[in-house]
Amino acid sequence: MSQNEFAPWNDPAAKPLIQFKNVTKQFGDFTAVDDLSIDIYEKEFFALLGPSGCGKTTMMRMLAGFEKPTSGTILLDGKDISPIPPNKRSVNMMFQSYALFPHLTVYDNIAFGLKRSAMPRDEIDGRVKDMLRLVQIEKFANRKPEQISGGQRQRVALARALAKAPKLLLLDEPLSALDKKLRQDTQFELMDIQEKTGTTFVIVTHDQEEAMTVASRVAVMNFGKLVQVDTPTQIYEAPNSAYVADFIGDVNIIEGNATKDGDRVSIAWAEGQPDIIGTPSQPIGDGRVSFVIRPEKIAISSDKPADRRNAVQGKVLDIAYLGNMSTYHVEMPNGMVIKAQAANQRRRDSLPFTWEDPVWLSWSDTAGVVLEGSGQV
Amino acid sequence: MNWRRIALISVPFLWLLGLFLVPFFIVLKISLSDIALAIPPYTPTLELSEGWSGLRDLVAQLDFENFAFLADDDLYWKSYLSSVQIAFVSTFMCLLIGFPIAYGMANAPTEWQPTLMLLVILPFWTSFLIRVYSLIGLLSQEGMINQFLMWIGLINEPLMILNTNWAVYIGIVYTYCPFMILPIYATLIKLDGSLLEAAEDLGCSRTEAFWRITIPLSKAGIIAGCFLVFIPALGEFVIPSLLGGSGTLMIGKVLFEEFFANRDWPVASAVAVILLLILIIPIVMYQRNEQKMMEADT
Numbered sequence: 001m002s003q004n005e006f007a008p009w010n011d012p013a014a015k016p017l018i019q020f021k022n023v024t025k026q027f028g029d030f031t032a033v034d035d036l037s038i039d040i041y042e043k044e045f046f047a048l049l050g051p052s053g054c055g056k057t058t059m060m061r062m063l064a065g066f067e068k069p070t071s072g073t074i075l076l077d078g079k080d081i082s083p084i085p086p087n088k089r090s091v092n093m094m095f096q097s098y099a100l101f102p103h104l105t106v107y108d109n110i111a112f113g114l115k116r117s118a119m120p121r122d123e124i125d126g127r128v129k130d131m132l133r134l135v136q137i138e139k140f141a142n143r144k145p146e147q148i149s150g151g152q153r154q155r156v157a158l159a160r161a162l163a164k165a166p167k168l169l170l171l172d173e174p175l176s177a178l179d180k181k182l183r184q185d186t187q188f189e190l191m192d193i194q195e196k197t198g199t200t201f202v203i204v205t206h207d208q209e210e211a212m213t214v215a216s217r218v219a220v221m222n223f224g225k226l227v228q229v230d231t232p233t234q235i236y237e238a239p240n241s242a243y244v245a246d247f248i249g250d251v252n253i254i255e256g257n258a259t260k261d262g263d264r265v266s267i268a269w270a271e272g273q274p275d276i277i278g279t280p281s282q283p284i285g286d287g288r289v290s291f292v293i294r295p296e297k298i299a300i301s302s303d304k305p306a307d308r309r310n311a312v313q314g315k316v317l318d319i320a321y322l323g324n325m326s327t328y329h330v331e332m333p334n335g336m337v338i339k340a341q342a343a344n345q346r347r348r349d350s351l352p353f354t355w356e357d358p359v360w361l362s363w364s365d366t367a368g369v370v371l372e373g374s375g376q377v
Numbered sequence: 378m379n380w381r382r383i384a385l386i387s388v389p390f391l392w393l394l395g396l397f398l399v400p401f402f403i404v405l406k407i408s409l410s411d412i413a414l415a416i417p418p419y420t421p422t423l424e425l426s427e428g429w430s431g432l433r434d435l436v437a438q439l440d441f442e443n444f445a446f447l448a449d450d451d452l453y454w455k456s457y458l459s460s461v462q463i464a465f466v467s468t469f470m471c472l473l474i475g476f477p478i479a480y481g482m483a484n485a486p487t488e489w490q491p492t493l494m495l496l497v498i499l500p501f502w503t504s505f506l507i508r509v510y511s512l513i514g515l516l517s518q519e520g521m522i523n524q525f526l527m528w529i530g531l532i533n534e535p536l537m538i539l540n541t542n543w544a545v546y547i548g549i550v551y552t553y554c555p556f557m558i559l560p561i562y563a564t565l566i567k568l569d570g571s572l573l574e575a576a577e578d579l580g581c582s583r584t585e586a587f588w589r590i591t592i593p594l595s596k597a598g599i600i601a602g603c604f605l606v607f608i609p610a611l612g613e614f615v616i617p618s619l620l621g622g623s624g625t626l627m628i629g630k631v632l633f634e635e636f637f638a639n640r641d642w643p644v645a646s647a648v649a650v651i652l653l654l655i656l657i658i659p660i661v662m663y664q665r666n667e668q669k670m671m672e673a674d675t
Contacts, residue, residue, distance in 0.1 A: 066574055086577045099575035103593045116580030164579070 008041035023072035032058040034224035047215035055224040092166040098157035100145040107141040131159040280370040293368035298340035311362040408646035409439035443647040459626040464610040467549040475557030483565035540622030548616040557602035564598030
């Protein structure tokens with residue numbers, strides 16, 4: 001990915017394509033989106049990520065025009081879009097169910113939007129054929145949606161949504177109906193198509209892996225609010241809260257009391273155990289903190305490593321064998337379980353550790369993230 | 378050949394054979410016979426004791442005299458034509474009334490739908506005859522409708538509704554509307570709401586989305602409803618004889634009179650055979666159309 005070159009959100013001169021300004025949406029007394037402000041830039045692949053009911057779908061439906069904000073404004077290209085009905089917006093949506101018209105052929109499904117537009121009749125055919133080629137379904141142009149597979153339907157839905165060349169394409173859980181292997185292949189194709197067409201994509205998903213793979217930026221949502229908006233790398237490596245850390249990937253959260261120690265902090269987390277040395281990303285005061293560390297950042301060994309200050313001993317409680325790697329659940333003397341991951345470089349019959357083995361876990365001073373406050377999610 | 382498959386298929390097949398095809402051939406045979414003062418009131422009858430020669434005698438005596446008679450007397454073809462017209466107009470009116478009702482039901486809040494459904498089927502809890510009789514009470518010149526219209530001053534003297542074709546239309550539409558509503562409702566309730574949103578998203582107005590998505594996707598229900606109304610309405614006897622006047626020509630009435638007033642079974646059977654042919658034509662056309670569409674799909 002080209003995150004190094006493409007980062008309009010860091011450029012103060014860049015003009016956002018979409019602006020949410022203090023948008024609130026209420027259904028009865030339930031607040032789906034709560035005073036939310038965000039800028040999304042042209043050519044971005046923006047992911048809205050969160051558990052069901054977090055308000056991500058409502059945000060998308062407000063962009064499409066199916067819902068109106070209770071308060072606040074949404075600007076597209078600097079213009080307030082609230083009074084514009086869905087059929088007049090330069091925004092198209094790919095529905096979770098695909099919503100292909102069952103009585104029309106693949107060709108007519110893709111041509112549907114074009115026929116409603118001002119495009120001259122003779123240009124429509126060319127455009128539809130371009131779209132069929134883009135998503136590689138030329139062969140199925142004359143079939144009905146029920147006569148093609150789920151993966152092909154997904155492509156038709158994408159082609160139909162892209163046909164009118166919208167300024168903004170919304171994708172509502174676009175890959176949730178596909179099986180895992182196909183989903184992974186399609187993710188890369190989506191990115192490819194996004195780059196080729198230069199359209200701004202906003203994708204809604206609850207699948208963190210999908211969001212991390214495709215998006216230029218990810219917005220993690222919870223209870224109608226944005227928890228963190230950042231690039232996938234930042235979200236993963238520098239989560240701003242225990243919630244984000246826990247939602248994205250696997251994580252250990254260790255609570256303790258921090259004492260400042262130069263630009264480091266030492267965290268007292270259990271009686272009779274050495275303090276954990278961590279590096280906060282910004283200066284923090286003494287007090288209650290959560291130390292957040294990913295399992296793959298923790299090394300596991302049978303002897304105490306000499307070169308690392310952070311080392312604790314425990315015994316192997318459980319091993320989750322994942323093929324390419326194994327996750328070890330290691331029980332500390334105080335009963336806490338820490339997860340550590342190690343790549344399986346050798347064959348299974350020679351796994352280095354087994355149940356009940358005493359092992360050492362160790363990590364570097366900068367491997368974890370120190371967050372203020374308790375780690376209650 | 379798979380025996381189990383044959384056994385499975387033979388159940389509906391035997392049902393149709395025994396309860397439709399055999400009776401039809403009996404009616405067809407009677408329609409080719411002559412009237413007689415006997416029991417049964419036609420000749421020839423099959424003498425099973427004479428075996429093959431009996432059957433041959435029987436076939437030799439059959440002729441198309443009754444059909445020729447139907448063609449000669451303009452009462453019959455006028456009745457057919459008027460029946461088709463009344464059934465067609467009633468079906469169309471049922472569609473005009475039934476579709477909005479079905480649409481409203483399908484779009485009503487989910488918790489209301491069982492109640493609305495019950496209201497549509499509720500009339501069936503009363504006998505059909507009683508319902509038609511009560512229409513007489515409503516439509517007659519001293520009836521409630523006329524009295525109400527005169528009371529509010531809209532008319533000065535009672536309207537002649539009963540014993541006209543108007544009463545027949547009202548009766549048929551009232552009786553058969555549920556048969557139009559239910560199949561249309563069944564297709565509309567299955568319609569995925571996101572299809573309409575997708576249509577809007579792609580540039581349709583609400584009205585355009587209705588014509589381009591809702592109507593084509595409820596076509597199966599509309600056609601089923603039209604058949605369910607048209608077929609019984611075409612042969613309807615009770616409604617025209619109770620509500621219609623002497624000027625109301627319907628083939629069901631003619632059929633009844635031939636059978637029970639004239640006791641002319643052969644002519645009555647010929648009338649019934651032609652009625653069946655009239656009904657079969659649209660059904661075959663519809664099925665062939667469906668088949669063509671399916672073939673075009675694959």
